[in-house]
Amino acid sequence: MSERLAPPxxxxxxxxxxxxxxxxxxxxxxGTHVLSSVVSSQVDLHxxxxxxxxxxxxxxxxxxxxxxxxxxxxxxxxxxxxxxxxAATIGPGLAGALLVxxxxxxxxxxxxxxxxxxxxxxxxxxxxAFLEEPDLEPPLAVLLVSGGHTMLVxxxxxxxxxxxxxxxxxxxxxxxxxxxxHLGLGYPGGPVIDRLAMNGDREAIDFPxxxxxxxxxxxxxxxxxxxxxxxxxxxxxxxxxxxASFQEAVVDVLVHKARxxxxxxxxxxxxxxxxxxxxxSLRERVLDACIEDGLRAFVPSRSMCxxxxxxxASTAYYRxxxxxxxxxxxxxxxxxxx
Ligand code: KG4
Ligand code: ZN
Numbered sequence: 426m427s428e429r430l431a432p433p434x435x436x437x438x439x440x441x442x443x444x445x446x447x448x449x450x451x452x453x454x455x456g457t458h459v460l461s462s463v464v465s466s467q468v469d470l471h472x473x474x475x476x477x478x479x480x481x482x483x484x485x486x487x488x489x490x491x492x493x494x495x496x497x498x499x500x501x502x503x504x505x506x507x508x509x510x511x512a513a514t515i516g517p518g519l520a521g522a523l524l525v526x527x528x529x530x531x532x533x534x535x536x537x538x539x540x541x542x543x544x545x546x547x548x549x550x551x552x553x554a555f556l557e558e559p560d561l562e563p564p565l566a567v568l569l570v571s572g573g574h575t576m577l578v579x580x581x582x583x584x585x586x587x588x589x590x591x592x593x594x595x596x597x598x599x600x601x602x603x604x605x606x607h608l609g610l611g612y613p614g615g616p617v618i619d620r621l622a623m624n625g626d627r628e629a630i631d632f633p634x635x636x637x638x639x640x641x642x643x644x645x646x647x648x649x650x651x652x653x654x655x656x657x658x659x660x661x662x663x664x665x666x667x668x669a670s671f672q673e674a675v676v677d678v679l680v681h682k683a684r685x686x687x688x689x690x691x692x693x694x695x696x697x698x699x700x701x702x703x704x705x706s707l708r709e710r711v712l713d714a715c716i717e718d719g720l721r722a723f724v725p726s727r728s729m730c731x732x733x734x735x736x737x738a739s740t741a742y743y744r745x746x747x748x749x750x751x752x753x754x755x756x757x758x759x760x761x762x763x
Contacts, residue, residue, distance in 0.1 A: 437503055438510045438745075439533070440738025441494065443526030444518025444546045445572070446470075446477045448489040449734035452501035452508070456742035457559045460501035462728070462735040465489045472612050476602065483521030490529050497734070508537060512741030515543030515751070516761030517573065523757035531753050540750035542741040546732075547574060547763045551586070552743070553729040553736035554696035562694065565723070566687035568679060568711075571699030572598035572613070577641045577682060578763065579690045583743050586763055589686050590641025597675055598701045600645035604652050604671055608664055618668045619704050625669030627706075630655060630662070632674040637681055648674055672706055680710045687720055694721030702730040 435455055442449040451462040467485045471477045498505060513530030516523060527543065534541035550569055555561055563585075567578040575592040595603065598615055605614020610621070632651050635644040652671050656662060687695045695715055701707065708724050715722035729736065 436509050436742065437501065437507055438512055438542075438738045438741050439494065439497065439508045439530075440544075440734040440736075440741060441490070441511070441513040441526045441530045442546075442549075442732055442734040442737050443486040443490065443522050444514045444516070445522060445732060446482050446485075447732040448486050448493050449732060449737075450490070450494040450497035451734035451738050452497055452503065453556075453735055453738035453742065456739050457556060459556070459735045459739075460503065461497045461499075462733055463493050463497045463500065464728070464733050465493050468613065475606050475612055477519070479519045479521055482519055483525055486522055486525040490525060494529075494533070505537060508539060510534070510540045510542055510741060510745055510750070511537070512542040512544050512737050512744075514546045514549065514737055515755065516546065516758030518546055518759060520757060520759040523759060527757045535753065540745060541753055542745050543751040543755050544737050544740050544744065545761055545763065547576070547761075548586075549736040549740045550698040551578065551580060551696070552740040553725050553733070554698045554723045556729060556736060556739045557725055558723055562721070564690050564692050565694045565696055566683060566690060566692040567696040567698055568683040568686075568702075569698045570597040570679060570701035570707075572596060572602065574699065575643050575645070576763065577686045579686070579692070580696070584747055588763055589690075590643065590682070592643040592645065594644050594646035595649060597643070597645060597679065598699070600649050600675060601701065603649050607649075607653050607656065608667065610664075613700075615701060615704060618672055619706070621665050621668035622672045622706065623669075625663065625665030625667070627669040627673035629666035630670035632670050634674055634678050637678050641682055641686060643678065643682070645675065672704070676704070676707045676710055679707060680714055683711070684714050684718060687718065692720065694723055696723035697725065698730065700731045703727040
């Protein structure tokens with residue numbers, strides 16, 4: 426049995442995340458004390474297919490989830506009987522993958538006689554931005570950029586969001602993944618392009634900045650096509666320069682719109698959320714912009730940006746307080762919005 430020097434802070438909640446290709450479980454107490462956060466990535470299973478295969482993801486979640494949950498409670502140093510609620514991502518995400526997490530969380534909640542809380546994955550990404558710095562002063566502008574979503578959100582208080590804009594085609598992470606696949610760099614593309622770009626010239630190729638000066642919506646599909654056309658015309662172009670110039674175009678548009686949003690809503694700070702928020706250049710540029718604009722920057726650690734269950738358990742703490750438990754017959758909702 427694990428030794429504990431001091432009792433953990435109150436209300437430990439078990440969070441479960443299985444919306445895509447990470448099987449994750451975490452225990453978070455009081456909304457902000459992360460007692461454990463375990464993420465088992467399926468990246469290797471999907472990489473040879475060039476992207477996530479939904480059926481493979483569901484099967485892998487089924488095999489991995491219970492060991493991951495066990496690891497999370499052991500690492501947290503608590504007994505199952507000390508868990509006060511079980512939360513799982515209820516949507517959006519892959520239907521089969523979501524079902525594994527939701528059904529398992531409901532079964533555990535029933536067995537332990539504690540509430541079940543269904544959590545919106547997008548809201549969980551927002552809370553990841555606050556988990557490490559909980560003293561919020563709304564309104565805040567949040568740039569949520571992941572493999573499936575690109576959104577600018579005005580956070581006006583717990584559970585109060587206004588979506589200012591979003592992508593009209595590819596999400597930012599999807600653009601990274603598709604460009605990487607075209608360049609033969611493997612999956613997921615974001616981290617590889619991030620690494621390659623460090624040795625490239627971001628001004629080498631002047632890729633377009635779609636919709637840069639048009640409202641809060643985004644479009645990355647044309648940019649992706651420009652990269653593909655460029656590599657066909659210039660097969661000898663350095664992959665490092667292509668990666669750096671492509672990344673520069675994406676980051677330039679994202680940061681420009683996020684700053685504008687912060688200004689327009691009179692935000693006290695700017696937050697980054699979602700997998701693409703792990704991008705080195707985006708993080709650096711947002712930090713610089715916040716210093717220049719006199720804003721507080723909420724830039725979560727990289728492990729909090731990509732899919733994890735600590736953000737699910739943290740959100741659950743606030744949702745349980747505001748809305749109470751989720752009924753056990755609530756279905757998974759693959760197309761849930763924010
Ligand atoms: O939030 P997330 O883990 O899963 C979704 O909810 O989609 O985001 C995954 C996305 C992928 O598209 C991946 O390529 C991208 O985040 N990503 C990055 C980086 N790390 C992950 N994109 C750019 N730079 C990175 N360092
Ligand atoms: Zn995500």
